[in-house]
Amino acid sequence: xxxxxMANPRDAYGETLVELGGKHPNIxxxxxxxxxxxxTILFAKKYxxxxxxxxxxxxxxxxxxxxxxxCGKIPFxxxxxxxxxxxxxxxxxxxxxxxxxxxxxxxxxxxxSVGKDGASHQxxxxxxxxxxxxxxxxxxxxxxxxxxxxxxxxATTKGPMYARIGRANAPLxxxxxxxxxxxxxxxxxxxxxxxxxxxxxxTMVDQAVDxxxxxxxxxxxxxxVDMHTIKPLDEKLVLKCARDTNxxxxxxxxxxxxxxxxxxxxVLAEKGSAVPFKRIxxxxxxxxxxxxxxxFEKYGLSTPHIIKTVKKLLK
Amino acid sequence: MVGDGETNEGQIxxxxxxxxxxxxxxxxxxxxxxxxxxxxxxxxVLRLESVRDRWSSFGWHVIEVDGHDIExxxxxxxxxxxxxxxxxxxxxxxxxxKGVSFMENNIDFHGVPPNEMEYTLAMKELDAAQKALEAxx
Numbered sequence: 001x002x003x004x005x006m007a008n009p010r011d012a013y014g015e016t017l018v019e020l021g022g023k024h025p026n027i028x029x030x031x032x033x034x035x036x037x038x039x040t041i042l043f044a045k046k047y048x049x050x051x052x053x054x055x056x057x058x059x060x061x062x063x064x065x066x067x068x069x070x071c072g073k074i075p076f077x078x079x080x081x082x083x084x085x086x087x088x089x090x091x092x093x094x095x096x097x098x099x100x101x102x103x104x105x106x107x108x109x110x111x112x113s114v115g116k117d118g119a120s121h122q123x124x125x126x127x128x129x130x131x132x133x134x135x136x137x138x139x140x141x142x143x144x145x146x147x148x149x150x151x152x153x154x155a156t157t158k159g160p161m162y163a164r165i166g167r168a169n170a171p172l173x174x175x176x177x178x179x180x181x182x183x184x185x186x187x188x189x190x191x192x193x194x195x196x197x198x199x200x201x202x203t204m205v206d207q208a209v210d211x212x213x214x215x216x217x218x219x220x221x222x223x224x225v226d227m228h229t230i231k232p233l234d235e236k237l238v239l240k241c242a243r244d245t246n247x248x249x250x251x252x253x254x255x256x257x258x259x260x261x262x263x264x265x266x267v268l269a270e271k272g273s274a275v276p277f278k279r280i281x282x283x284x285x286x287x288x289x290x291x292x293x294x295x296f297e298k299y300g301l302s303t304p305h306i307i308k309t310v311k312k313l314l315k
Numbered sequence: 316m317v318g319d320g321e322t323n324e325g326q327i328x329x330x331x332x333x334x335x336x337x338x339x340x341x342x343x344x345x346x347x348x349x350x351x352x353x354x355x356x357x358x359x360v361l362r363l364e365s366v367r368d369r370w371s372s373f374g375w376h377v378i379e380v381d382g383h384d385i386e387x388x389x390x391x392x393x394x395x396x397x398x399x400x401x402x403x404x405x406x407x408x409x410x411x412x413k414g415v416s417f418m419e420n421n422i423d424f425h426g427v428p429p430n431e432m433e434y435t436l437a438m439k440e441l442d443a444a445q446k447a448l449e450a451x452x
Contacts, residue, residue, distance in 0.1 A: 054333060059325070091326070
């Protein structure tokens with residue numbers, strides 16, 4: 001297998017904030033004592049007067065971001081996914097979503113690939129928590145290039161938004177040119193196929209592409225969809241997959257309840273699609289501490305597991 | 316403006332820390348100190364005293380006034396506007412339901428509006444108080 005070119009989506013986030021900071025004087029950035037990890041520190045160094053260190057006080061960070069938005073600023077508030085959502089759900093619900101505040105919550109360290117930090121820091125419910133909120137847009141970029149493009153779109157598109165990336169380096173899936181026309185709410189067919197559609201988001205898109213290549217060798221033609229926007233979901237594309245292929249599998253580094261798999265199943269059920277369907281993700285459980293690859297293997301998110309699931313579904 | 320019971324919430328103190336850290340001298344807050352919250356007296360539910368010491372220990376400039384005396388409130392605001400490098404908390408000592416005999420310090424009216432009859436009675440008392448006040452001008 002040829003070696004993949006890797007890049008860290010967190011670096012992409014921090015660098016894009018710096019670029020955008022030069023173009024948009026209204027962009028301000030807040031962090032809760034994790035700026036070295038979320039990479040907002042890059043913005044803090046370049047634009048100290050527009051960076052607010054809020055300390056380990058996430059609730060206040062979200063409310064302050066909403067206040068800044070009400071004064072015409074474009075605040076990006078960052079911390080780990082576990083603190084950026086569950087810990088501050090009420091502040092996001094009232095001050096951001098209900099108020100339709102132009103706040104961009106950008107979370108890093110989403111999913112189980114934070115690894116050794118264990119269940120307390122493995123956020124697998126954030127997409128669900130954010131998706132259920134009216135007015136909220138929910139994004140899960142799949143590589144560094146897509147992170148850059150989506151951060152640009154977040155800055156220039158009005159409204160409450162949540163985005164989550166992982167901690168680790170991720171294989172580069174796109175060139176800048178590939179994503180010039182990227183739109184929030186429009187999924188991407190990364191690789192076309194006719195037997196099955198694998199709809200993935202975030203860190204799992206690369207695994208889905210690997211699975212698709214393996215399946216191809218075994219005579220199974222698998223389409224891979226990068227569903228970077230969980231909400232608003234690209235329903236047209238989901239239904240197209242239901243029409244074009246004989247099965248649909250969703251893959252996410254997240255609970256199977258309420259996230260990408262939940263959103264896709266709602267569309268399929270309500271539109272009366274009888275396409276065989278399976279959600280791959282973390283089952284209804286907390287995971288243990290370990291290396292990311294070990295955890296993907298143990299909790300059924302590895303490439304071999306995707307392949308096995310697809311084959312079983314097509315039988 | 317915050318209620319006294321509301322300052323049980325942790326987020327209030329996150330904001331209190333943040334406001335002094337950023338030296339927000341353009342921020343003035345009021346606390347409505349009426350000693351009542353839904354489950355009873357604030358000191359029985361979750362002790363708040365000393366409200367003044369708490370806020371000043373967080374680095375706020377604290378002024379305490381009679382919350383029913385508009386002149387005292389204006390003076391406090393003028394003092395707050397001259398304050399440099401720190402936010403101001405104005406403690407308004409108040410009586411919940413002030414001016415309506417059967418509502419004063421009555422927890423039953425904390426979160427429940429008066430019914431038609433209670434409303435009529437309350438307005439009668441307030442109208443009478445207003446007339447008496449106007450007569451003194």
